[in-house]
Amino acid sequence: MAEDWRQAGFALYVHWPFCEAKCPYCDFNSHVARSIDQARWARALASEVRRVARETPGRVLNSVFFGGGTPSLMDPESVAAVLEASRENWVWANDIEVTLEANPRSVEAARFDGYARAGVNRVSLGVQALRDDELRRLGRLHGVDEAKRAFGVARSVFDRVSFDLIYARQDQSLTAWEAELREALDMAVDHLSLYQLTIEQGTAFWDRQRAGGLRGLPDEDLAADMYDLTNEICAEADMQAYEVSNHARPGAESRHNLIYWRYGDWVGVGPGAHGRLTLDGTRWASECPAAPGAWLSRVENTGQAEDRTALSPQDIVNERIMMGLRLTEGVDMEFFEAQPILNMRAASLVEDGLMWCRDGRAGATVAGRLLLNRVIGELLVD
Numbered sequence: 001m002a003e004d005w006r007q008a009g010f011a012l013y014v015h016w017p018f019c020e021a022k023c024p025y026c027d028f029n030s031h032v033a034r035s036i037d038q039a040r041w042a043r044a045l046a047s048e049v050r051r052v053a054r055e056t057p058g059r060v061l062n063s064v065f066f067g068g069g070t071p072s073l074m075d076p077e078s079v080a081a082v083l084e085a086s087r088e089n090w091v092w093a094n095d096i097e098v099t100l101e102a103n104p105r106s107v108e109a110a111r112f113d114g115y116a117r118a119g120v121n122r123v124s125l126g127v128q129a130l131r132d133d134e135l136r137r138l139g140r141l142h143g144v145d146e147a148k149r150a151f152g153v154a155r156s157v158f159d160r161v162s163f164d165l166i167y168a169r170q171d172q173s174l175t176a177w178e179a180e181l182r183e184a185l186d187m188a189v190d191h192l193s194l195y196q197l198t199i200e201q202g203t204a205f206w207d208r209q210r211a212g213g214l215r216g217l218p219d220e221d222l223a224a225d226m227y228d229l230t231n232e233i234c235a236e237a238d239m240q241a242y243e244v245s246n247h248a249r250p251g252a253e254s255r256h257n258l259i260y261w262r263y264g265d266w267v268g269v270g271p272g273a274h275g276r277l278t279l280d281g282t283r284w285a286s287e288c289p290a291a292p293g294a295w296l297s298r299v300e301n302t303g304q305a306e307d308r309t310a311l312s313p314q315d316i317v318n319e320r321i322m323m324g325l326r327l328t329e330g331v332d333m334e335f336f337e338a339q340p341i342l343n344m345r346a347a348s349l350v351e352d353g354l355m356w357c358r359d360g361r362a363g364a365t366v367a368g369r370l371l372l373n374r375v376i377g378e379l380l381v382d
Contacts, residue, residue, distance in 0.1 A: 005278050008264030009062040011256050012086055014045060015270030016071040017292050020105065024139040024204035025166070025197060029272030029290045030069045042078035044299040046085035048269040051304060053089030055279060056267075061090040063256035064098045066120075072102035076114025083119040097122055097160075097255040104142040107150035112157040122160040124193070125151060130180050134169055139204075151187060160252070162191035167230070168223045169197050171216035177226055178233065185237045190252035194230055195245050196223060224370055231366070244326050244369055261323045268306070271295040275306070276319075283316055284308045317342070318380045325376055330356070330363020345379050 019030045064086060066079065083098065099122040100115055112123070127147045129135045135143060142150075147163075154161045165184055167177050184192060199205050199214070208214040218226065231241050239247040243261060246254065259266060268275030272290040276283060286306040289295045298305040311319070317339060324331035336343045346362055349355040354368035354375050368375045 004263060005265040005276075005283075008262035009255070009259045010056075010059050010090075010264060011063040011065065011259045011266040012049065012061060013256075013266055013268045013270075013273055013275065014064065014066045014071075014082055015268065015273040015288075016066060016068040016074055017271040018073055019068065019070045020073070020103070021139070021141055022204075024208070025200070027200035027203050028069070031292055033292070036073075038075045038078045041296070042075075042081040044296055045078075045082045045269055047299055047303070048305060049082060049085040049267070050089055052267045052269070052277070053086070056090070056277070059090050060093050061086060062093045062096060062264075063259055064096070064119075065256040066100040068101055070103045070126075071100050072107060072111070076111060076118055079115055079120065080118035087119070099124055099254070099256055101126065102150070102154070104147040104150035107153050112153060116157050121158060122162070123154045123158050125154060125161065125163040127151070127163040128166050129169070130165070130183055134172075137170060138166065148187070155189065159189075160191070161189050162193060162254070163188070164193040164195065166195050166197050168218050168226050170214065172218065172226075174222065174225055174229060178229060181230060181233055185234070185239065188237075188239065190239075190249040191254065192234070192239060192247045193245055194234075194247060196227065227370060228366070240328070242328050244372065258327075261327050263320050263323050273306075276311075277308075283311045285311055285315075314381050321379050322376055325364050325368075325372065325379075328363065330361045333357060333360045333362050336362055339381070342379060342381065349375060349378060 015029065017029055017031050018033050018036055020032065022030060022032060064083065066074070071079075079100065086092070098120045100120045101124045103126050107125075125147070128138055128140055130144055130147070132143050151161065151163060163184075165180070167181070181194070197217070199209050199217075205214055234241060234247040238249055240250075241247050242253050243257065246257065248254070263276075265278050266275050267277060268286060268288065271288060271292045271294075273288045275286040277286060278284070286308045288305045288307075289298060295305050320331065320335060324335075336346050346355055346357065349368070350357055354365055354371060356363055356365050364372055364375050
């Protein structure tokens with residue numbers, strides 16, 4: 001089971017932790033900094049890539065993802081340095097996917113041309129809303145016109161461009177979301193990420209909600225209706241849900257995220273980055289210090305930023321459940337059948353209409369995806 005990553009692939013995740021401002025709903029590892037020594041950061045990130053590559057010689061790299069934070073604040077030369085380190089030390093797949101997340105405010109044609117020359121071939125834009133008043137409520141610094149211009153710039157440089165939207169926002173009606181989603185689908189190329197607004201601990205929205213200041217959020221019934229409508233309208237537009245929050249035309253799914261959800265191997269470099277790596281039959285979980293200064297200091301002073309923990313067979317089973325059930329395709333039934341108690345629990349969820357089993361695979365039904373935390377919770381092995 002530890003070597004199952006070979007079926008799903010091998011990826012590199014690069015975390016750029018810096019942003020212009022901290023969004024009130026964001027619980028990602030992001031920081032605002034007045035000045036950034038780009039060359040120093042590029043050297044450190046490339047150094048971490050080379051270090052892990054020495055442990056994994058000859059692997060074929062299927063995907064690279066620059067996430068954040070706001071990776072479009074990186075100089076193209078910094079992106080190029082990291083990609084060159086990966087190209088020199090692993091074998092790049094002929095169809096490698098190299099994605100960079102971008103903020104509409106930091107999109108410039110010249111910068112995007114530089115990313116393309118470095119090897120980036122896919123961009124994901126953090127649009128988040130197509131209404132100016134909603135963008136202000138979400139704490140975004142860009143407007144709708146700026147987002148659309150950024151999308152146009154990205155389309156002029158890259159064949160593959162995705163963007164994110166957040167729904168189930170304050171005071172948002174089902175009709176309003178339908179109109180906004182249809183507008184988004186008219187813009188979209190081949191991929192959309194559509195997230196329900198969740199209030200995460202540690203965010204400004206969390207504090208605001210606890211103080212009674214975050215009113216107008218949808219109740220469970222309206223949120224469920226929004227989710228159903230999202231799937232229905234996207235399917236009509238040939239943008240099927242292949243994961244709980246991600247929709248794509250056939251063949252345009254994010255290969256990088258599929259490696260996560262299919263439980264492949266990935267290297268995580270940068271502050272707060274996580275990874276999963278199989279070495280000599282043991283699957284390791286890696287985690288880097290979240291604070292940018294602490295991460296940089298460890299790389300420069302010790303030559304290694306990450307800490308690793310060996311995963312037990314039970315850990316691997318539980319992670320595969322948590323990852324695989326997010327996918328519309330589900331997981332291989334052999335995985336359940338090899339775990340008698342898991343197989344029994346899955347059968348019970350099938351009877352409840354929350355899971356399906358067919359053609360040698362098992363997954364969450366539409367109703368099950370609405371209650372995914374419950375479904376996963378009932379399957380996890382103690």
